[in-house]
Amino acid sequence: MKGFLLLRRQFEAAGGINTLFMMTFCGVGGSVFGLRSTTPLVRPLASTAGLASLARNTVTAGGPALVGLAMGICYFGNPSELKNLLWNARTYSREIRAVQKEHYY
16 A cells, blocks of 8 residues: 555545546547547558557547546646646655655664
């Protein structure tokens, strides 16, 4: 559990379960209302056109979920704290490790 302190704090700063629910809601809504591409891959995957088709389908499938993530962070989370925690993650993890070593030894 000691390695998850920073990850848990980042999750709470992002809005926690509420953001996860908003992301799922928007992703399901996007697929139900046809905002997601469902055309099958008709070209070989190794070709340039096949990779472009795969990338386009991936982006259009993840688009509504990313909109839900952004909305969840804005409405339920703390965007400035999340940005700070993500930007300084290495520093915070080193600091947490140093404090844990200090307590255990």
